[in-house]
Amino acid sequence: MKxxxxxxxxxxGFNRLAVExxxxxxxxxxxxxxxVRGRAVDLVHLEDxxxxxxxxxxxxxxxxxxxxxxxPAEAIFRxxxxxxxQGARGVHAIHDLSLYRDSLIGAxxxxxxxxxxxxxxxxxIKNNIRFLFIAPGPEELPDSSLLFMFGAWMRExxxxxxxxxxxxxxRIPKDRLRQELEACSRTMTPVLLGGTAFSFALLLDxxxxxxxxxxxxxxxxxxxxxxxxxxxxxxxPDLYRAISRTFGIPTTRIVNEYGMTELLSxxxxxxxLEGGPEDPERRRHLGPPWVRxxxxxxxxLEPSRDGDLGILCHMDLANLDSVSAILTDDLGHAVDDxxxxxxxxxxxxARGCSLIVEELARATQALPDK
Amino acid sequence: MTGVARAAxxxxxxxxxxxxxxxxxxxxxLRSRTSFDxxxxxxxxxxxxxxxxxxxxxxxxxxxxxxxGVSPQMSRNIIEGMAHGWETGALETLLRAEFPDPAVLxxxxxxxxxxxxxxxxxxxxxxxxxGNVAGVGATSMxxxxxxxxxxxxxxxxxxxxxxxxxxxxxxxxxxDLAKAAVAVxxxxxxxxxxxxxxxxxxDRVVAYGGNDLMVSLRSRLHPxxxxxxxxxxxxxxxxxxxSLRSVSQATDVAKAAxxxxxxxxxxxxxxxxxxxxEEGAQVEPLMWAKLLSEQLRTLSATxxxxxxxxxxxxxxxxxxxxFEVKQAAGGAHRVLGRNLERGVxxxxxxxxxxxxxxxxxRAVIVKPIPDLTGLPDLLGPAxxxxxxxxxxxxxxxxxxxxxxxxxxxxxxVTTFDRQxxxxxxxxxxxxxxxxxxxxxxxxxxxx
Numbered sequence: 001m002k003x004x005x006x007x008x009x010x011x012x013g014f015n016r017l018a019v020e021x022x023x024x025x026x027x028x029x030x031x032x033x034x035x036v037r038g039r040a041v042d043l044v045h046l047e048d049x050x051x052x053x054x055x056x057x058x059x060x061x062x063x064x065x066x067x068x069x070x071x072p073a074e075a076i077f078r079x080x081x082x083x084x085x086q087g088a089r090g091v092h093a094i095h096d097l098s099l100y101r102d103s104l105i106g107a108x109x110x111x112x113x114x115x116x117x118x119x120x121x122x123x124x125i126k127n128n129i130r131f132l133f134i135a136p137g138p139e140e141l142p143d144s145s146l147l148f149m150f151g152a153w154m155r156e157x158x159x160x161x162x163x164x165x166x167x168x169x170x171r172i173p174k175d176r177l178r179q180e181l182e183a184c185s186r187t188m189t190p191v192l193l194g195g196t197a198f199s200f201a202l203l204l205d206x207x208x209x210x211x212x213x214x215x216x217x218x219x220x221x222x223x224x225x226x227x228x229x230x231x232x233x234x235x236x237p238d239l240y241r242a243i244s245r246t247f248g249i250p251t252t253r254i255v256n257e258y259g260m261t262e263l264l265s266x267x268x269x270x271x272x273l274e275g276g277p278e279d280p281e282r283r284r285h286l287g288p289p290w291v292r293x294x295x296x297x298x299x300x301l302e303p304s305r306d307g308d309l310g311i312l313c314h315m316d317l318a319n320l321d322s323v324s325a326i327l328t329d330d331l332g333h334a335v336d337d338x339x340x341x342x343x344x345x346x347x348x349x350a351r352g353c354s355l356i357v358e359e360l361a362r363a364t365q366a367l368p369d370k
Numbered sequence: 371m372t373g374v375a376r377a378a379x380x381x382x383x384x385x386x387x388x389x390x391x392x393x394x395x396x397x398x399x400l401r402s403r404t405s406f407d408x409x410x411x412x413x414x415x416x417x418x419x420x421x422x423x424x425x426x427x428x429x430x431x432x433x434x435x436x437x438x439g440v441s442p443q444m445s446r447n448i449i450e451g452m453a454h455g456w457e458t459g460a461l462e463t464l465l466r467a468e469f470p471d472p473a474v475l476x477x478x479x480x481x482x483x484x485x486x487x488x489x490x491x492x493x494x495x496x497x498x499x500x501g502n503v504a505g506v507g508a509t510s511m512x513x514x515x516x517x518x519x520x521x522x523x524x525x526x527x528x529x530x531x532x533x534x535x536x537x538x539x540x541x542x543x544x545x546d547l548a549k550a551a552v553a554v555x556x557x558x559x560x561x562x563x564x565x566x567x568x569x570x571x572x573d574r575v576v577a578y579g580g581n582d583l584m585v586s587l588r589s590r591l592h593p594x595x596x597x598x599x600x601x602x603x604x605x606x607x608x609x610x611x612x613s614l615r616s617v618s619q620a621t622d623v624a625k626a627a628x629x630x631x632x633x634x635x636x637x638x639x640x641x642x643x644x645x646x647x648e649e650g651a652q653v654e655p656l657m658w659a660k661l662l663s664e665q666l667r668t669l670s671a672t673x674x675x676x677x678x679x680x681x682x683x684x685x686x687x688x689x690x691x692x693f694e695v696k697q698a699a700g701g702a703h704r705v706l707g708r709n710l711e712r713g714v715x716x717x718x719x720x721x722x723x724x725x726x727x728x729x730x731x732r733a734v735i736v737k738p739i740p741d742l743t744g745l746p747d748l749l750g751p752a753x754x755x756x757x758x759x760x761x762x763x764x765x766x767x768x769x770x771x772x773x774x775x776x777x778x779x780x781x782x783v784t785t786f787d788r789q790x791x792x793x794x795x796x797x798x799x800x801x802x803x804x805x806x807x808x809x810x811x812x813x814x815x816x817x
Contacts, residue, residue: 031695031699032698034697034698034699035695035698037698038694038697038698054691056688056691058688058689058692059692059696062695062696063695063696063699298680298683298687299678299683299710327687327688327691329684329688331680331681
């Protein structure tokens with residue numbers, strides 16, 4: 001990937017920091033250190049961040065992988081567990097929440113706030129955006145890194161009227177959203193409406209033909225993915241068209257945020273900066289300057305050739321207290337200065353009639369949830 | 371009609387109706403034939419796949435690697451293995467195993483209780499395959515025809531070739547019989563009128579697939595339409611300490627187990643995903659895992675794996691990396707032969723079934739166990755989905771384990787050699803393969 005997007009940290013600067021962080025993590029995190037030595041990495045001569053061994057996201061479900069920091073964890077975030085059964089939730093212990101907060105605020109400032117004014121102006125826009133989330137509040141589910149992020153956005157930029165509209169079971173009381181949107185319409189307050197794709201799909205089902213008040217001009221919808229492991233799934237173009245139709249918002253004001261519990265940085269489609277494209281399947285994701293992404297050959301874990309499908313592998317310097325190099329189970333390919341995700345890896349698998357062990361938890365449940 | 375003519379969605383309602391009606395019409399001729407006549411006719415078509423010089427067999431061999439994601443060598447093995455069950459002798463054995471008096475398919479026969487019985491296969495059945503295990507659809511069609519029921523098959527995505535070639539073989543060897551079999555492929559949700567009509571009018575539906583498919587079918591079928599459901603299943607392996615008394619003996623077991631892992635690249639419901647190995651013998655479980663890894667590597671030279679899709683490779687990398695991390699944390703976990711082209715063994719020192727990722731490619735998990743009598747406790751959560759265990763050990767231990775595993779729902783205890791290739795008359799998932807496809811009609815005598 002080209003470095004133009006990473007103007008705050010050029011390639012050399014990022015590399016220096018990444019290698020320094022890597023050495024720190026090898027020392028501070030004995031399991032990661034042993035993992036790295038098992039790969040026969042030449043620690044003395046490693047000079048290129050692209051050679052840093054990446055830890056698979058699945059490993060977070062097996063054991064705590066935070067460093068042995070003397071500080072107690074300020075937060076324990078857990079993966080949703082929807083894909084692998086409730087008994088196998090990944091754990092990410094956070095020793096310094098301020099780092100996560102700075103990271104998520106910095107990325108949102110870069111990719112979301114321009115929708116509400118140019119970046120220099122964005123610093124002064126507090127009290128001009130209403131944050132509405134079709135999700136429970138972070139106090140309801142304190143182990144959710146996603147809800148922590150939503151809460152941090154709200155504290156940073158909300159006009160004081162923002163709401164988490166769902167209860168702890170993710171249900172939204174009838175007409176609650178309608179009332180909130182009508183209030184925003186009356187005051188012409190632009191809204192950032194956020195939630196998982198799954199929540200949006202359910203919300204749209206519930207709204208049905210009855211419709212919803214349009215979002216005020218200048219509003220933005222942020223969906224965070226999230227059909228993984230769910231029986232209910234909607235193709236993204238269909239979901240975006242339905243959101244656009246229901247809330248009267250152009251699809252170019254609907255943004256996907258791509259993140260995961262194992263990473264403290266997030267990636268966004270830069271549609272608010274670039275005005276498009278409308279079609280979500282033609283978009284790409286970009287991250288903040290402190291994270292870089294490699295596309296690795298799924299068979300060899302060597303860097304893929306330009307444009308080839310590969311596994312997304314992120315080097316996230318915000319993961320200072322755990323492990324920065326993370327091998328995901330997402331497939332994608334490089335597109336210009338970013339990447340395009342091809343869907344979670346389990347979607348397109350060649351399957352026979354064998355049940356794989358991982359599916360036991362789901363197969364032995366009586367019926368899918370919805 | 372020969373094989374896959376076109377996409378199902380393009381059938382108009384009139385054309386879909388015509389397909390179903392022509393199948394029903396072919397049923398009259400089918401029912402006028404004796405069951406042994408049908409066995410011979412089906413066997414003639416089936417035998418063509420066992421003959422390496424037959425053009426149909428050659429066409430199947432050439433097409434299967436791309437379609438089903440298997441190597442050319444695996445393609446030959448799979449076709450031969452399947453064709454063995456489609457020959458006259460195997461079909462006759464199947465018929466006799468299911469119906470000791472096969473004439474019950476032809477006429478009312480006395481049952482010795484003052485009644486007469488006849489087995490009816492129905493006027494039209496709809497069979498649905500899924501996934502990419504080749505031969506499942508063709509076998510299913512043959513069974514339907516054996517009980518004299520015309521069949522519309524929607525094969526799995528990787529099973530179109532053998533299904534349509536079987537219909538073509540029937541067309542060339544017995545055109546009347548071929549009129550009773552149609553195979554049309556469509557992607558999930560794109561069956562159009564043809565699928566709707568088949569679901570509403572079939573006397574019986576037979577389906578192979580996952581829970582989502584079965585839930586969907588149950589919601590779409592009339593409550594009185596029988597559904598014979600073959601779910602995705604988990605199969606495993608077990609090695610007793612009596613089979614590990616010497617390296618040579620253990621190597622033989624490893625060689626047989628490697629064959630079971632290799633046959634379908636672990637995509638078959640019969641494929642052993644996890645093999646438990648008893649501790650305390652001369653060859654310990656980790657050592658046996660290494661022997662298995664060596665045997666997989668050796669076998670890959672003559673029977674290389676098929677193409678591995680990126681999603682499976684991605685899952686493999688997650689699993690392999692996770693095992694490395696566990697090893698780094700001091701665990702005895704090992705990744706043996708980290709090369710998907712040669713087959714991979716994951717040694718997991720924990721006997722319990724975890725929710726750890728597994729992969730649908732040539733990879734297998736080996737776990738130690740103090741004694742295989744503890745297996746039922748470990749497998750409890752999986753009891754609804756178990757199917758086959760390949761078991762290496764003396765007959766008395768096999769018999770004892772078979773009884774305790776049967777209580778869990780395990781339906782087949784076999785050897786590693788036989789694991790991938792159940793006989794034509796096997797009771798798939800514990801179901802009688804032909805008797806599940808008939809209704810019995812009783813003709814009671816006057817007082």
